[in-house]
Amino acid sequence: MTSHRRENLGLADAVTLFDPTAVNVQRDPYPSYHWLLRHDPVHRGAHQVWYVSRFADVRAVLGDERFARTGIRRFWTDLVGPGLLSQIVGDIILFQDEPDHGRLRGVVGPAFSPSALRRLEPMIEATVDDLLRPARALGAMDVVADLAYPLALRAVLGLLGLPAGDADAVGCWSRAVGRTLDRGATAEDMRRGHAAIAEFTDYVERALAERRDDGADLLALMLAARRSRLMSRNEIVSTVVTFIFTGHETVASQLGNGLLSLLHHPDQLELVRRRPHLVPQAVEECLRFDPAVQSNTRQLTADVELHGRRLRRDDVVVVLAGAANRDPGRYDRPDEFDIRRDPVPSMSFGAGMRYCLGAYLARLQLRTALGAMATLPDLRLATSPNELAYQPRTMFRGLTRLPVAFTPAG
């Protein structure tokens, strides 16, 4: 299916059937979002899915328990088919409704508090430094492969209390499993995902067997919860796998998207370089302008009316964070990238009871990495913008490569 366009009516960006798997939408979803925001804010799109785009509606959906996750869990477990993968997917915190969702969040929550995460700050700074060292001498790098993915992976391994040296293997398994949880997944993606989950699970089981529950990290916290019967072994394995995937794909993609926004706006990049105190604001604007997580999915447990549309029980509803972040009803000049705008919270980390647990950890990495990149002299894109490609995913938005150049250190 594609996102049909009615060029012949002069409505170049008119969307008759929004489909996030369409190639043009994956490349640049924003023209379609604008059309939806303006003309059809609660839109029945491809595969009978509802797409909600306005900020206020997205926030309302995310705060309403009738827009639930259980059906979504069933959808994915059915899609991946029987076996270990389906068991792991079935226990993912993101797919639980109450009371299991609250129970799991209660166990892992303390590991995500700013005071607990401060212990990771020196490691994140040292990792950014380490990863940039070879590039500084060369004056060139691929930000996605050389900085974004390795940084995000090491940070999440640090959060869990797993060795940074395991990053390469864990990264491969995680990507293979993650590909199965996308509407665009192919049969080959499924085959690889099933193979990867077996090795990934073995790895987590071994790590658990070797660990004692006396550390300050997330693995220790979950082992303690298991002893108090607050968490099952399967839930622990599933949580480790999920956190590694969600924790690194998101940050890595966001770092690429954010830096690209700055590179496309050299005046703003220069501002960050000259005024490092603006880095946190720049990160917020990068999150708003081009979020790594474009959408979140729910399934209705009751009939609901939204914007005069009647949504039925069991209907699938996708909220479009990427569209809500460009809603003119919420933001002045929504399509301008302006790091000095009064920071208005965006939808990039979600909202309500599922607000992203890793938001603080993500901001820590984005601030450190974007702040360091901005200091590289004469930083610029080292390819034509037309050569840039996005990974073929619907929920996440992230570049395949981001080659940059700068003046090497003398």
Ligand code: HEM
């Ligand atoms: C820039 C980076 C990130 C972005 C854009 C992001 C975005 C999001 C969004 C939009 C949600 C809400 C999902 C929903 O409502 O269905 C979410 C939830 C979540 N995120 Fe993140 N995330 C990021 C980084 C992280 C990191 C680093 C971690 C952990 C290591 C993490 C762990 C989680 C978890 C566990 C949830 C589920 C919370 C729940 O269901 O209660 N995220 N994230």
